[in-house]
Amino acid sequence: MDIVQVIALIFALLFFMQVIFFTSRNKLQDKQAFLWIVFGIISLLIALFLPSINKFAHYIGISYMPALIFMVAFLVILNLLIYQTTVISSQQEKLKNVIQELAFLKKQIKDYIKDKEDKK
Amino acid sequence: MSKVLIIIPAYNEEDSIYNTVKKLVETCKYDYVVINDGSTDGTRRILEENNLNYIDLPINLGIGGAMQTGYKYALKHGYEYAIQLDADGQHDPDDLEKLVAEIERSQYDMVIGSRFIEKTNYKGSLMRRIGILYFYYLLLFISRIKITDPTSGYRIVNRKIIKEFSKYYPVDYPEVEVLVKLAQKKYRIKEIKVEMKNRQGGRSSITPLKSLYYMTKVTFISLIRSVF
Numbered sequence: 158m159d160i161v162q163v164i165a166l167i168f169a170l171l172f173f174m175q176v177i178f179f180t181s182r183n184k185l186q187d188k189q190a191f192l193w194i195v196f197g198i199i200s201l202l203i204a205l206f207l208p209s210i211n212k213f214a215h216y217i218g219i220s221y222m223p224a225l226i227f228m229v230a231f232l233v234i235l236n237l238l239i240y241q242t243t244v245i246s247s248q249q250e251k252l253k254n255v256i257q258e259l260a261f262l263k264k265q266i267k268d269y270i271k272d273k274e275d276k277k
Numbered sequence: 278m279s280k281v282l283i284i285i286p287a288y289n290e291e292d293s294i295y296n297t298v299k300k301l302v303e304t305c306k307y308d309y310v311v312i313n314d315g316s317t318d319g320t321r322r323i324l325e326e327n328n329l330n331y332i333d334l335p336i337n338l339g340i341g342g343a344m345q346t347g348y349k350y351a352l353k354h355g356y357e358y359a360i361q362l363d364a365d366g367q368h369d370p371d372d373l374e375k376l377v378a379e380i381e382r383s384q385y386d387m388v389i390g391s392r393f394i395e396k397t398n399y400k401g402s403l404m405r406r407i408g409i410l411y412f413y414y415l416l417l418f419i420s421r422i423k424i425t426d427p428t429s430g431y432r433i434v435n436r437k438i439i440k441e442f443s444k445y446y447p448v449d450y451p452e453v454e455v456l457v458k459l460a461q462k463k464y465r466i467k468e469i470k471v472e473m474k475n476r477q478g479g480r481s482s483i484t485p486l487k488s489l490y491y492m493t494k495v496t497f498i499s500l501i502r503s504v505f
Contacts, residue, residue: 257345
C-alpha cells in the first residue's frame, strides 16, 4: 500500500465518519442520510481499490487516473445538485401552500371575532 | 354573495389601494378580496382601518402566489367567475361589467381585457409594446392562439379555470405562461377591448434587465412545456 492510498483512505474514513455523525445526531433526514452513507461507502471502496482503478483507467486509455475519478465525481455531483434542487422546489411549493392556508385561517379567525363583537 | 369575485393582489400599494377598492365598491355590485402579499409599507394598516375584505399573506409570495391565493379563495367560497384587478389603478372598473357579460354570453373559459384588439387610448413605452408583440408571436408559434395582449392582467376566468389555477399557478411572471398551459389543455380564450390608464401610484416592478430575463425565461419554459 503506497502513501497515496493511505491518504485517500484517511480522507474517505473522515468523510464516512462525518456522515455517521450527522446521521446519528438527526441532522440528516433518513432518505438523505442513506444517500450519503452510500456515498461514504463508495468513497471508502474507491480508496481501498485504488490500484485496481489505476489499472482500469489505463485499460480504457486514461493515462492520468485522477482524471477518471474527477470525471465520475463531477457527473455524480451534478446529478446530486439537480436532485437537491428538486427537493428545494418541492419544499418551496409546500411552504407556499402552508403560507396560503395560514392566511385563510387568519381571515377566518378575524371574521369570527368580528362576528362575535357585532352580536354583542 | 355575488357569483363573481374580484381578486386584487397588492404588494406595497398604500398610495392607491384605498382609492381602487373605493371606486370598485361604488361602481359595481360584485364581491372582492384584496390579497396583501406581505407588504412592507402601510397597505395592511389601510386595509384593516377601512374594514376592507382582505387576506393577509404573512410572507411575500410574489404575484403568482398571491393570485393563486385569490383563486383558492374563490374555489372555497363557490364563486362562478374570478377577475384579476390590479391595485395600482391601471384597470378601469367600468370594464368589469363588459368582461362578466362577455364570459357569460360567449361561454369561453377565459376572457382577457386587451389594449390592442381595437384601438384604445393606451400609450405604453416602445419597449413595452415590442415585448407584448414578441409574446403575441410566441403564443402564435407555440400554442397557435392569437392573443393581442398576452401580458394583460385584466382577465376573467370561469370555475373550471379557477380549479386549474388552484392546483397550479406559475410563481413569477404568470400571465403568458398560464396562456400556454391553458391552450395546451384546449381551454377557450377570448379577448375584448378595455381601456388601461397609467399607474395611479406605486412603482412598476419591471426594469429592463428584469424584462429581458422575463422574456427569455418564459420563452424557454413555454417551449419546453409545450413540447413535453
